[in-house]
Amino acid sequence: MLYVRPGRLSDLDALEHMARTAQPVLHSLPHDRKALEARVALSEDSFRAEVDFPGEEFYLFVLEDAASGKLLGTASIVAAAGYSEPFYAFRNDALIHASRELHVNRKIHALTMSHELTGKSRLAGFYIDPSLRGDAAAHLMSRARMMYIAANRKRFTPEVFSLLLGVSDENGVSPFWEAVGRKFFGRDFADVDVASGGRSRTFIAEVMPSYPLYVPLLPEAAQRVLGEPDEHALLAYDIQLEEGFEPDRYVDIFDAGPVLTAQVDRSACVARNESRVVRESAASTDATAAYLVASNRAGDFRCVLAELPHERAAGAALSGAARTALDVQDGDTVRCVPLHQRGSGGDIDDSADNPQGVGQ
Structure with missing residues (x-):
């Protein structure tokens, strides 16, 4: 986990x-x-x-x-x-260079330190x-x-x-x-x-x-x-x-x-946020999707990925490993957000190679 x-x-x-x-x-x-x-x-x-x-x-x-x-x-x-x-x-600006006499009106992109x-x-x-x-x-x-x-x-x-x-x-x-x-x-x-x-x-x-x-x-x-x-x-x-x-x-x-x-x-993470009550994971036939699940008990923030039912009323049925990682127990409230919002994706894909993720 x-x-x-x-x-x-x-x-x-x-x-x-x-x-x-x-x-x-x-x-x-x-x-x-x-x-x-x-x-x-x-x-x-x-x-x-x-x-x-x-x-x-x-x-x-x-x-x-x-x-x-x-x-x-x-x-x-x-x-x-x-x-x-x-x-x-650099701020990407558009500067207008124009001359009425020459009938010229050009928009020129310029980079300005900002x-x-x-x-x-x-x-x-x-x-x-x-x-x-x-x-x-x-x-x-x-x-x-x-x-x-x-x-x-x-x-x-x-x-x-x-x-x-x-x-x-x-x-x-x-x-x-x-x-x-x-x-x-x-x-x-x-x-x-x-x-x-x-x-x-x-x-x-x-x-x-x-x-x-x-x-x-x-x-x-x-x-x-x-x-x-x-x-x-x-x-x-x-x-x-x-x-x-x-x-x-x-x-x-x-x-x-x-x-x-x-x-x-x-x-x-704000617009699609759901507060759910933690309950013990059990076998279910309900359709599930990947969710980001976060806790903030006593300021000790934790976040995991978990498969949850689509219906909020179903709560957050978390495995023992997930509850331990989040430091939560049955009855606690966690913040849940669907992992994917574009396209039909929802499953967690671990099949492809992942390059070193550096870029910020």
């Missing part, structure tokens, strides 16, 4: 291994052990804190195999992106161990964050966003970085990506252009990747579309990866 829970300091060794092996870099997990320890400690403090509005809180989640105790994934939420320093992205995403809650640091098969674990790891947000609305902003990995080749070379970033930094993408620490560094504003970059003047290779997710981010991209995220007018300043945004009220 796989389940999601808050990360803790006792997970430090496993998290350090993820931080050092994940490619591309996970900004939510510093390579330096002391910095990583401080990050995990901040997460523990954030989960415990009484919060009335989002601030500098950081929430780190891990995916654990209950049978072995092994950690197989991680993901996080930044309560307010750029809390201490502005969060930078920090309008500063202060909004951000999903970040999504990683799944490559050894896991199928995409069920990735759905659980990614969307458990929205289950937590749905249950703790005061801790987060009404709109949340995520920044996904942009297109790079097999050598990690980004066409957009080569066309834009390298011209200003004179360094490799990977070096600056690590130094940026998640796009919240003042040197970004000091070095990157403050004036618009006209898209038609960029090389064709750079234009083609604007707002496109890398192949390693396609799974994260599809999962967030399932949740209700949509591409926005922003792209990453370094690799032009897509920014996805969602209104929390319209997300699946």
Whole structure:
């Protein structure tokens, strides 16, 4: 049984291994052990804190195999992106160039440096161990964050966003970085990506252009990747579309990866939420579907995937393993959300290979 829970300091060794092996870099997990320890400690403090509005809180989640105790994934939420320093992205604008005398009226796309995403809650640091098969674990790891947000609305902003990995080749070379970033930094993408620490560094504003970059003047290779997710981010991209995220007018300043945004009220984990009473699992002929099931007993958040009947009145018939993972018993109330809302899917598919899920 796989389940999601808050990360803790006792997970430090496993998290350090993820931080050092994940490619591309996970900004939510510093390579330096002391910095990583401080990050995990901040997460523990954030989960415990009484919060009335989002601030500098950081929430780190891990995916654990209950049978072995092994950690197989991680993901996080930044309560307010750029809390201490502005969060930078390129805004895709349309500028009108017109001349009445020449009968010219052209709409030209341009990229303008923006920090309008500063202060909004951000999903970040999504990683799944490559050894896991199928995409069920990735759905659980990614969307458990929205289950937590749905249950703790005061801790987060009404709109949340995520920044996904942009297109790079097999050598990690980004066409957009080569066309834009390298011209200003004179360094490799990977070096600056690590130094940026998640796009919240003042040197970004000091070095990157403050004036618009006209898209038609960029090389064709750079234009083609604007707002496109890398192949390693396609799974994260599809999962967030399932949740209700949509591409926005922003792209990453370094690799032009897509920014996805969602209104929390319209997300699946809020709009399709059902409160159900836990009962012991029993043989049933009722049709079932895969559900995200979350508990929050005494603030100790847990989330699993389980097959439940479609009818809410049937309650949450959970196996003993699921109830143990959620730390619930018969009569407790849990939050349940259908795993799939698009198409006819509903079954948990563990048959296909799952690539390393890094892309936020």
